[in-house]
Amino acid sequence: MILAPRFNSRPVISLQHVWKRYPNGTLALRDISLEVPAGEFLFLVGPSGAGKSTLVRLLIREEKPSKGKIFINGLELGRMKRWRLPHFRRQVGLVFQDYKLLPRLTVYENVAFALRVLGESSRVVSARVSDALATVGLEDKRRKYPSELSGGEQQRVAIARALVHAPRLILADEPTGNLDPATAWEIMQLFLRINAGGATVVMATHNREIVDMLRRRVIAIDGGQVVRDDRSGRYHEVLPAAAVHL
Amino acid sequence: MRFFRQLLFTSNSGWQSFWRNGGVTVAAVLSIMLILLLGGTSLLLGHALSQVLEGYKQRVSVISVSVADGTPLASVSDFMADLRERPEVTNVRFVSKEEELRRFASDPRNQQLLQQLDSNPVPAKIEVSVRHLSDVSTIDGLARGWRGADRTNPTDYQGDFIANMVRLSNYLTIAGLGLFAVLLLISVVIVMNTIRTAVYHRRREIEVMKLVGATEWFVRRPFLIEGWLTGMIAAALAVAVLLAIYRPFVARFQQDLFFLPLAYDPSFVVPLGLEMLALGSGLGLVGSFISVRRFVRL
Numbered sequence: 001m002i003l004a005p006r007f008n009s010r011p012v013i014s015l016q017h018v019w020k021r022y023p024n025g026t027l028a029l030r031d032i033s034l035e036v037p038a039g040e041f042l043f044l045v046g047p048s049g050a051g052k053s054t055l056v057r058l059l060i061r062e063e064k065p066s067k068g069k070i071f072i073n074g075l076e077l078g079r080m081k082r083w084r085l086p087h088f089r090r091q092v093g094l095v096f097q098d099y100k101l102l103p104r105l106t107v108y109e110n111v112a113f114a115l116r117v118l119g120e121s122s123r124v125v126s127a128r129v130s131d132a133l134a135t136v137g138l139e140d141k142r143r144k145y146p147s148e149l150s151g152g153e154q155q156r157v158a159i160a161r162a163l164v165h166a167p168r169l170i171l172a173d174e175p176t177g178n179l180d181p182a183t184a185w186e187i188m189q190l191f192l193r194i195n196a197g198g199a200t201v202v203m204a205t206h207n208r209e210i211v212d213m214l215r216r217r218v219i220a221i222d223g224g225q226v227v228r229d230d231r232s233g234r235y236h237e238v239l240p241a242a243a244v245h246l
Numbered sequence: 247m248r249f250f251r252q253l254l255f256t257s258n259s260g261w262q263s264f265w266r267n268g269g270v271t272v273a274a275v276l277s278i279m280l281i282l283l284l285g286g287t288s289l290l291l292g293h294a295l296s297q298v299l300e301g302y303k304q305r306v307s308v309i310s311v312s313v314a315d316g317t318p319l320a321s322v323s324d325f326m327a328d329l330r331e332r333p334e335v336t337n338v339r340f341v342s343k344e345e346e347l348r349r350f351a352s353d354p355r356n357q358q359l360l361q362q363l364d365s366n367p368v369p370a371k372i373e374v375s376v377r378h379l380s381d382v383s384t385i386d387g388l389a390r391g392w393r394g395a396d397r398t399n400p401t402d403y404q405g406d407f408i409a410n411m412v413r414l415s416n417y418l419t420i421a422g423l424g425l426f427a428v429l430l431l432i433s434v435v436i437v438m439n440t441i442r443t444a445v446y447h448r449r450r451e452i453e454v455m456k457l458v459g460a461t462e463w464f465v466r467r468p469f470l471i472e473g474w475l476t477g478m479i480a481a482a483l484a485v486a487v488l489l490a491i492y493r494p495f496v497a498r499f500q501q502d503l504f505f506l507p508l509a510y511d512p513s514f515v516v517p518l519g520l521e522m523l524a525l526g527s528g529l530g531l532v533g534s535f536i537s538v539r540r541f542v543r544l
């Protein structure tokens with residue numbers, strides 16, 4: 001599977017010598033170059049402050065790189081006009097550690113929100129929201145408010161919202177960061193299913209068990225640099241001595 | 247259709263935000279209302295003053311020259327011909343002693359005085375209308391130099407009093423406009439700050455809108471609506487208060503200062519009200535526009 005030839009497919013994400021220095025002088029990313037082919041499941045790991053979230057922010061052009069180029073589906077983000085941003089962001093599903101749900105809206109309305117801002121008709125909204133809620137298994141909670149849900153359920157709502165635009169790329173920044181291990185696994189199953197459906201998934205995480213269990217591509221970042229890029233990696237670099245026991 | 251649904255969505259959310267922003271909005275509406283009220287009142291007072299001055303101006307751009315009893319008619323008509331030739335003079339009219347007496351007698355306050363007289367005490371007059379108020383003094387000078395003029399009381403010219411009043415009113419207008427500009431600026435700043443707090447209150451919602459791909463102006467529109475509502479409601483309240491006090495004020499004024507020609511002027515009130523509403527909407531939109539361009543960015 002991993003060795004299958006993919007020379008004819010253009011990478012979904014491509015970074016070329018990307019640097020990011022924040023206005024306050026913090027150098028968050030140094031000379032990052034990487035490519036993510038379509039359909040891949042990629043973990044970004046690294047200690048706190050390594051620059052994972054910064055990388056995610058660059059990928060949705062919430063921030064611009066100080067140097068270097070970023071391509072998504074062949075489009076260079078740095079040259080994208082501001083008015084094209086909304087359209088671009090609709091093609092990317094975003095999931096965060098803190099869910100980012102609107103507390104005054106019901107589950108249904110939170111998911112529908114992503115479509116209402118585009119002025120979709122209520123028929124379209126109803127069909128797509130129901131689909132998305134079915135995918136995450138929350139059809140029976142559609143009238144509840146976020147405060148009435150568990151953390152895992154809230155994260156499912158956020159994932160449903162990310163899915164209503166049927167994105168081909170999902171970016172998740174520590175989506176299981178606030179969840180207990182069992183719930184985290186349920187959420188991971190969801191991401192795996194979405195990935196199996198063909199979407200590319202990039203996930204920043206601190207969850208060692210999950211990364212070690214799934215053995216997907218792992219890019220480790222430390223001090224703003226890529227220190228490791230394994231085809232089917234683990235959370236920590238496997239030392240030769242430890243490998244003997246495996 | 248899509249656009250309409252989007253508009254409905256933003257209007258709703260602007261309206262909600264307007265109410266949710268509660269205290270801040272109420273404070274903004276009240277401050278702007280007071281400011282507009284101040285502006286509106288000064289406009290009304292200015293209008294009343296110019297009404298009064300206008301009445302005077304019309305009256306004083308006519309100067310009447312008293313003709314001494316016994317002046318030959320030929321001399322009077324010569325002088326009148328001279329006057330007619332002057333460019334600043336628009337009309338010259340002779341008022342005989344009899345006509346002047348009739349005019350004098352038509353005022354009931356003079357009745358008693360008249361009964362005690364047996365000859366005609368009033369002089370004949372030459373009424374000279376001039377183009378500009380400032381020309382009156384020229385005519386006054388001419389009349390004083392004319393031999394046929396009444397010695398004791400040659401003309402009814404009142405010196406530069408009126409001209410000074412007109413100048414004062416012009417200064418007041420300029421000062422009023424300056425004050426108005428400053429007040430408008432303050433209103434715009436108030437709206438800017440209101441919208442800024444509204445943006446702060448709704449930062450989560452804005453963040454979510456951005457990440458689901460709402461356009462920049464879609465996110466901004468509710469705040470524009472909110473700013474517009476703030477200015478509009480403030481203006482509507484100010485207009486209501488002005489309408490309520492204008493008429494009684496004029497009535498009171500007419501009672502106490504009956505000699506000043508001030509009248510209730512509905513043809514001024516309606517455009518003033520409309521202008522204030524437009525002004526309120528305008529400053530609301532401008533304030534929220536500036537704020538939103540600064541604080542709501544994708």
Ligand SMILES: Nc1ncnc2c1ncn2[C@@H]1O[C@H](COP(=O)(O)OP(=O)(O)OP(=O)(O)O)[C@@H](O)[C@H]1O
Pocket residue numbers: 022023024026027028046047048049050051052053054055
């Ligand atoms: N908006 C910002 N302005 C200035 N510096 C920032 C900003 N955001 C992040 N940084 C700095 O950039 C570096 C990378 O931060 P980033 O949030 O990308 O790390 P991270 O890998 O996501 O960490 P964590 O695992 O704790 O989420 C840190 O040193 C951080 O302090």
Ligand SMILES: [Mg+2]
Pocket residue numbers: 052053054173
């Ligand atoms: Mg982070």
